[in-house]
Amino acid sequence: xxxxxxxxxxxxxxxxxxxxGDNCPPSAxxxxxxxxxxxxxxxxxxxxxxxxxxxxxxxxxxGLGLSYLELCVxxxxxxxxxxxxxxxxxxxxxxxxxxxxxSDAQKEAWLPKxxxxxxxxxxxxxxxxxxxxxxxxxxxxxxxxxxxSKLPVADGDVADFAVVVAGSDAGDGASLHLIPLDGDGVAxxxxxxxxxxxxxxxxxxxxxxxxxxxxxxxxxxxTQRLLDRAAVLFAWEQxxxxxxxxEQAKAYAMERYTFGRPIxxxxxxxxxxxxxxxxxxxARSNCYYGAWALSTDASELPVAAATARVAAIQxxxxxxxxxxxxxxGMGFTWxxxxxxxxxxxxxxxxxxxxxxxxxxxxxxxxxxxxxA
Amino acid sequence: MDFSDTPAEAAFRAEARAWLEANQPTEDxxxxxxxxxxxxxxxxRKFDAGWACIRWPKEYGGRGAxxxxxxxxxxxxxxxxxxxxxxxxxxxxxxxxxxxxATEEQKLEHLPPLASGEHIWCQLFSEPAGGSDLAALRTxxxxxxxxxxxxxxxxxxTGAHFSDYAILVLRTDPNVPKHKGLTYFFLDMKSPGIEVKxxxxxxxxxxxxxxxxxxxxxxxxxxxGAVGQGWQVALTTLMNERAAIGAGxxxxxxRQLFDLATRVQIDDRPAIEDRSVRAKLANWYVQEAGLxxxxxxxxxxxxxxxxxxxxxxxxxxxGAAKGQDMASFAMDLLAMSGAITDxxxxxxxxxFQDAYMGAPGGRIAGGTDEIMLNILAERxxxxxxxxxxxxxxxxxxxxxxxx
Numbered sequence: 181x182x183x184x185x186x187x188x189x190x191x192x193x194x195x196x197x198x199x200x201g202d203n204c205p206p207s208a209x210x211x212x213x214x215x216x217x218x219x220x221x222x223x224x225x226x227x228x229x230x231x232x233x234x235x236x237x238x239x240x241x242x243g244l245g246l247s248y249l250e251l252c253v254x255x256x257x258x259x260x261x262x263x264x265x266x267x268x269x270x271x272x273x274x275x276x277x278x279x280x281x282x283s284d285a286q287k288e289a290w291l292p293k294x295x296x297x298x299x300x301x302x303x304x305x306x307x308x309x310x311x312x313x314x315x316x317x318x319x320x321x322x323x324x325x326x327x328x329s330k331l332p333v334a335d336g337d338v339a340d341f342a343v344v345v346a347g348s349d350a351g352d353g354a355s356l357h358l359i360p361l362d363g364d365g366v367a368x369x370x371x372x373x374x375x376x377x378x379x380x381x382x383x384x385x386x387x388x389x390x391x392x393x394x395x396x397x398x399x400x401x402x403t404q405r406l407l408d409r410a411a412v413l414f415a416w417e418q419x420x421x422x423x424x425x426x427e428q429a430k431a432y433a434m435e436r437y438t439f440g441r442p443i444x445x446x447x448x449x450x451x452x453x454x455x456x457x458x459x460x461x462x463a464r465s466n467c468y469y470g471a472w473a474l475s476t477d478a479s480e481l482p483v484a485a486a487t488a489r490v491a492a493i494q495x496x497x498x499x500x501x502x503x504x505x506x507x508x509g510m511g512f513t514w515x516x517x518x519x520x521x522x523x524x525x526x527x528x529x530x531x532x533x534x535x536x537x538x539x540x541x542x543x544x545x546x547x548x549x550x551x552a
Numbered sequence: 553m554d555f556s557d558t559p560a561e562a563a564f565r566a567e568a569r570a571w572l573e574a575n576q577p578t579e580d581x582x583x584x585x586x587x588x589x590x591x592x593x594x595x596x597r598k599f600d601a602g603w604a605c606i607r608w609p610k611e612y613g614g615r616g617a618x619x620x621x622x623x624x625x626x627x628x629x630x631x632x633x634x635x636x637x638x639x640x641x642x643x644x645x646x647x648x649x650x651x652x653x654a655t656e657e658q659k660l661e662h663l664p665p666l667a668s669g670e671h672i673w674c675q676l677f678s679e680p681a682g683g684s685d686l687a688a689l690r691t692x693x694x695x696x697x698x699x700x701x702x703x704x705x706x707x708x709x710t711g712a713h714f715s716d717y718a719i720l721v722l723r724t725d726p727n728v729p730k731h732k733g734l735t736y737f738f739l740d741m742k743s744p745g746i747e748v749k750x751x752x753x754x755x756x757x758x759x760x761x762x763x764x765x766x767x768x769x770x771x772x773x774x775x776x777g778a779v780g781q782g783w784q785v786a787l788t789t790l791m792n793e794r795a796a797i798g799a800g801x802x803x804x805x806x807r808q809l810f811d812l813a814t815r816v817q818i819d820d821r822p823a824i825e826d827r828s829v830r831a832k833l834a835n836w837y838v839q840e841a842g843l844x845x846x847x848x849x850x851x852x853x854x855x856x857x858x859x860x861x862x863x864x865x866x867x868x869x870x871g872a873a874k875g876q877d878m879a880s881f882a883m884d885l886l887a888m889s890g891a892i893t894d895x896x897x898x899x900x901x902x903x904f905q906d907a908y909m910g911a912p913g914g915r916i917a918g919g920t921d922e923i924m925l926n927i928l929a930e931r932x933x934x935x936x937x938x939x940x941x942x943x944x945x946x947x948x949x950x951x952x953x954x955x
Contacts (some may be wrong), residue, residue, distance in 0.1 A: 181554065181555055181556070181557065181620065181848065181851070181852070182554045182562070182852055182855075183553060183555070183848040183849050183851070183852040184553065184849065184852045185553065195705045240642065242684070249553060310660035320729075336902075390672060404729070418745060427616060429741070430933060430935070433935070437903075439738060441936065441939070442936055443936070444935040445935065445936035445937070447926070447938060448939075449935075450925065450929035450930070450935050451922070451925040451926075451929065453933055453935065454924075454925040454926075454928040454929040454933065455925065457928055457933060458866055458870060458931060460872065461842070461846060461863070461866055462838070462839060462842025462843065462846065462866075463842065464848040465841075465842050465843075465844075465848075465849055466838065466841055466842050468553070468845055468848075468849065469841065469845045471553065472553045472554075475553065486834075487837065487838050487841050487842075490834055490835070490838045491838045491841075491842055492939055494835075494838075533890065535831075536709065536827070536831060538828050538829060538834075539829065539831040539834035539835070540831070540834070542837060542838070543824070543830040543833055543834055543837075546810070546837065547824075
């Protein structure tokens with residue numbers, strides 16, 4: 181047994197951390213938080229040049245053909261830096277959807293552009309408050325045309341195409357469609373969210389050109405597979421963010437003095453930080469298992485993904501709120517960066533299904549394994 | 553990252569499994585023996601075949617196996633279900649301390665009977681005035697020729713009533729700061745002047761004891777480390793204690809709770825179909841899995857020659873609180889029957905009720921939750937130590953509640 185990343189993967193981690201330290205400092209995150217730009221275009225260009233957008237795309241489609249372990253390493257570092265780029269939408273969701281269900285022509289049309297970062301893709305599932313289900317989906321397609329609204333769609337205002345989940349009368353009640361977002365019958369507008377460092381939109385389709393992605397009536401099963409895979413990658417981002425929040429809290433606690441000594445020496449603060457460390461460590465270990473299951477396409481993936489996601493949601497929320505608490509009043513000011521993690525933690529805990537949904541998925545996956 | 557056994561590991565697993573399957577004690581062999589005798593029978597059988605304490609060097613009764621082989625062995629032994637806890641303190645804590653600090657002659661004398669189960673050891677550390685603040689212990693030893701004379705009292709000593717030997721820390725100099733006046737020894741529990749009194753726990757069991765010392769004599773040759781170096785030697789023991797306690801999960805884990813939730817009903821449906829039940833179960837599964845994979849990460853580090861670090865405190869801290877909460881919730885699921893402990897009526901032979909009554913001890917033994925958090929904060933995160941008003945002053949001048 182070997183439960184550790186390889187030396188090459190750890191080297192990649194160091195390079196990624198160094199690159200993001202130089203090119204995505206807190207000031208770069210703040211510029212997107214406070215400005216009008218939907219994302220950091222310079223950073224995105226450099227990320228593409230480093231080949232991060234090409235990581236798991238096969239070489240035949242212009243990618244690097246690396247394993248998902250490399251992608252997990254990159255995800256952790258992007259999460260640590262709270263990077264304001266459309267990476268997760270384009271790589272964990274759109275690229276993955278094409279790899280899972282795309283025809284050869286669709287792959288040929290989009291994967292090389294995704295690999296180069298010349299195209300941005302996204303995934304559109306939610307249609308408003310509440311957890312989506314096939315029966316509740318109002319978006320439908322007929323005769324190659326799709327009609328309906330999706331809200332919120334991460335990076336929907338900047339993406340070149342979206343993979344859209346629509347209701348269907350066939351099979352499992354859903355189908356996936358690939359829709360270029362610059363065509364007729366597509367209207368989109370930016371929607372403000374809790375985390376302005378990640379842009380979101382409302383997409384309105386009115387008879388938009390829609391290519392099926394995968395078979396009609398298999399869209400819901402494909403969506404679940406896609407979400408399992410994305411859950412592991414998002415969990416790594418969350419773990420990266422949780423650790424950054426802990427480091428931020430620790431750094432402040434070491435330099436802030438009360439009652440004649442650093443607050444890091446008071447048990448109330450020591451135990452708080454130790455509890456963050458405990459949750460982060462358990463989440464990280466669960467992410468290791470998720471990374472293994474994802475990289476080997478193991479049958480354990482549904483359990484591993486749900487375990488990693490639940491742990492990561494809980495760890496990041498806890499770390500981000502207790503980081504503010506450790507900072508006291510300063511942590512609540514706009515001027516301090518604690519808000520980055522508090523915002524991102526909540527965004528990432530609802531974006532592909534919230535804690536309760538994944539707790540339920542975890543138990544369902546365990547029930548499935550027992551029945552098998 | 554790879555979960556599968558290497559060819560060498562697979563071969564070792566097959567060998568271990570074959571031996572375990574061929575050598576299980578039969579019901580006939582075990583009948584009429586008490587728990588201690590059953591444990592000794594199994595330990596001796598393993599020892600004779602070279603399967604006891606397999607990581608220890610062969611000359612001390614082990615097999616010279618690797619860390620990974622130890623884990624494989626533990627997995628296989630747990631699979632057959634034949635495990636006994638009585639040797640844990642001796643093999644898991646006393647032995648590593650002897651290996652690090654005893655003379656070669658002492659190791660050759662004492663380690664093989666520990667491995668074979670012939671000798672059982674206990675740990676005499678805690679005192680009425682020295683638990684979380686272990687270095688505040690007061691039981692003293694005064695040098696008399698080639699011997700030391702011990703007077704005082706220890707407490708919370710697991711298995712003292714059936715132990716043959718003990719490791720212990722004593723105050724040999726009250727006139728220096730507390731950590732500097734301690735010395736570490738081992739001694740024969742049958743020495744004259746030792747009196748063992750069982751402590752009745754809230755669970756009704758009496759697993760541990762008070763141990764009184766009245767002019768007990770121990771040879772200076774049984775000192776481990778230098779005079780005044782006792783604290784440093786004790787840290788060797790404590791490091792291994794947390795690894796040992798953290799490893800034990802007990803019988804009331806996720807699997808048992810999941811099974812219970814499929815057996816009992818809420819609103820005429822299996823409890824497992826209830827969303828709030830599922831959420832709780834998921835959280836405990838996540839914790840259990842997180843501890844398991846944290847263990848795998850430690851193991852990988854160990855197999856690369858790294859030393860086990862203070863991060864092992866996580867296992868005991870999370871595991872003990874989780875066990876308590878799960879037992880409590882299991883009893884909630886049993887509803888009005890939850891409180892029943894009568895063996896005739898209790899669900900699962902009272903598994904969860906026993907776990908509930910035992911759990912408070914788990915959160916205290918081997919370092920309380922609060923001590924674990926201090927260890928993680930100070931030794932992993934590098935945060936400052938607590939304010940210590942006894943720092944630097946002679947132990948005899950330190951204020952106590954009694955004075």
